[in-house]
Amino acid sequence: MHLPIRPLTRQHVRLFDDHFFRHKAESGRGDYHFMPFAPGDAEGPRGLDARLLALPLDAPGWQRWWVAWSADERSIVGHLNLKGDHLKTGLHRCELGVGIERAYRAHGLGKRLMEQAIDFCRAAPSLVWLDLRVFGHNTNARGLYTTLGFVEVGVLADRFRIGGEQIDDVIMTLDVGD
Numbered sequence: 001m002h003l004p005i006r007p008l009t010r011q012h013v014r015l016f017d018d019h020f021f022r023h024k025a026e027s028g029r030g031d032y033h034f035m036p037f038a039p040g041d042a043e044g045p046r047g048l049d050a051r052l053l054a055l056p057l058d059a060p061g062w063q064r065w066w067v068a069w070s071a072d073e074r075s076i077v078g079h080l081n082l083k084g085d086h087l088k089t090g091l092h093r094c095e096l097g098v099g100i101e102r103a104y105r106a107h108g109l110g111k112r113l114m115e116q117a118i119d120f121c122r123a124a125p126s127l128v129w130l131d132l133r134v135f136g137h138n139t140n141a142r143g144l145y146t147t148l149g150f151v152e153v154g155v156l157a158d159r160f161r162i163g164g165e166q167i168d169d170v171i172m173t174l175d176v177g178d
Contacts, residue, residue: 003068003069003070003071003077003078003104003109004068004069004073005066005067005068005069005109005112005113005116006066006067006069007064007065007066007067008048008053008065008066008067008079009053010050010053012067012076013048013050015075015076016048016065016067016076016079017048018075018076019067019075019076019077019078019079019101020048020079020099022101023079023099023100023101026101026102034099034135034138034141036159036160036162036167048063048065049063053065055084057084057091057124057126057127058088058091058126059084060084060085060086060087060088060091061083061084061085061086062083062084063081063082063083063084064081064082064120065079065080065081065082066079066080066081066113066116066117067079068100068104068109068112068113077100077101077103077104077109078098078099078100078101078104078109078110078113079098079099079100079113080096080097080098080099080113080114080116080117081096081097081098082094082095082096082117082120082121082130083095083097091126092126092127092128092129092177093127093128093129093130093131094121094127094129094130094131095130095131095132095133096114096117096130096131096132097132098110098113098114098132098141100113106140110141110144111144111147111148114144114145114148115148117130118130118148118174118176121176122176122178127176127177128175128176128177129173129174129175129176129177130150130173130174130176131171131172131173131174132145132150132171132172132173133169133170133171133172134169134170134172135160135167135168135169135170136155136167136168136169136170137167137168142170142172145172146172148174149174150172150173150174151172151173151174152170152171152172153171153172153173154170154171155168155169155170155171156168156169156171
């Protein structure tokens with residue numbers, strides 16, 4: 001399955017929101033949690049602020065998003081986001097988030113999205129570190145990140161508790177400043 005991946009534009013934010021809320025609803029249902037919110041919990045992300053897409057990389061809070069489209073290109077089925085720090089002193093780092101709807105997982109889409117982000121970061125002279133956080137039990141994702149060169153730098157044990165389940169938060173980073 002080789003689905004198209006493109007940068008998210010303002011004109012597709014509504015389609016992105018549709019995808020994001022479908023994806024969020026999958027967390028904790030059927031397999032395991034991948035978002036730090038209980039199923040059906042109103043807490044958490046409420047959609048994308050498209051204004052942040054236009055901020056330059058030297059502005060605190062900048063964001064860049066890539067989206068994977070369904071084969072018919074009518075809906076978004078996966079995403080990857082990079083977010084700049086909210087402090088100017090932290091803008092040499094950015095944090096990565098990725099999400100793929102269940103039906104589209106395990107087909108290489110996550111790796112392709114990750115490679116887009118890594119290439120973007122390596123081409124940006126101001127970025128030196130690409131960070132991410134992943135739940136400790138998400139061994140598939142951790143394996144992918146390790147394969148791509150990310151290194152585990154810490155674990156926040158028992159970071160989240162969802163439905164009585166204790167979830168570790170693993171912090172990984174990649175030096176993109178070569």
